Amino acid sequence: MAESLRDQLLKSGLVKEVHEEKRKSAPPSRPGSGGSVSGQPYAGNRPKHGKPQGGRPGQGGKPQGSGNPHGKGGRPQQGGKAAQAPRKDGEIDLAKAYAIRAQKEATERKQAEAQAAEQARLRKERKRKVEELLKGKALNLADADQVRHFPYGDKIRRVYVDAKQLAALNAGELGVVQQGGRYLVVEKTVIEELRGIAPEFIALLVDPNAVNESDDGVPDDLMW
Numbered sequence: 001m002a003e004s005l006r007d008q009l010l011k012s013g014l015v016k017e018v019h020e021e022k023r024k025s026a027p028p029s030r031p032g033s034g035g036s037v038s039g040q041p042y043a044g045n046r047p048k049h050g051k052p053q054g055g056r057p058g059q060g061g062k063p064q065g066s067g068n069p070h071g072k073g074g075r076p077q078q079g080g081k082a083a084q085a086p087r088k089d090g091e092i093d094l095a096k097a098y099a100i101r102a103q104k105e106a107t108e109r110k111q112a113e114a115q116a117a118e119q120a121r122l123r124k125e126r127k128r129k130v131e132e133l134l135k136g137k138a139l140n141l142a143d144a145d146q147v148r149h150f151p152y153g154d155k156i157r158r159v160y161v162d163a164k165q166l167a168a169l170n171a172g173e174l175g176v177v178q179q180g181g182r183y184l185v186v187e188k189t190v191i192e193e194l195r196g197i198a199p200e201f202i203a204l205l206v207d208p209n210a211v212n213e214s215d216d217g218v219p220d221d222l223m224w
């Protein structure tokens with residue numbers, strides 16, 4: 001029997017070469033089929049090399065969810081402002097202390113000014129009343145030729161009177177008041193009324209029941 005064409009080709013080595021060409025030109029096997037490409041096993045089960053979570057590969061990226069609780073620079077984040085250290089017990093803010101002292105000084109200054117203004121008003125009122133009281137009450141004489149000395153304001157003062165007025169002064173029936181640098185002789189009733197308004201203006205009023213001599217034995221009504 002004549003040999004078949006296939007047997008003849010196998011003997012001649014042509015069939016083997018054809019098989020080799022087909023194998024080389026065949027597509028690679030699909031993943032999971034257990035096949036291989038160019039004699040190498042399929043690497044479908046190897047771990048994928050992607051970007052690690054929380055950072056770039058190779059740059060030590062921080063994993064998400066583990067950020068610094070203090071924010072940038074290690075500072076605590078509290079509304080954009082750094083937390084202030086708590087004050088110690090008894091410590092007072094210097095600016096607040098200055099403000100309190102300034103307010104206290106301003107209050108005291110206003111009180112002092114108000115008191116001074118009130119005192120000035122009272123002095124002015126007393127002066128007005130004294131002027132009204134003494135108006136037309138002075139008994140000074142233009143031709144008086146006798147001098148009556150008396151202490152007033154830590155100094156020895158004097159007023160000119162006549163003999164009759166001198167006796168009345170020493171008896172406590174007349175008195176002397178100071179007004180505008182002048183010394184006026186007035187009745188005792190005027191002196192008593194002035195005592196209730198402005199006693200500081202009374203310069204002389206003799207008490208007839210008191211001792212007339214001073215400690216040094218010199219009478220208060222001595223003419224000199």
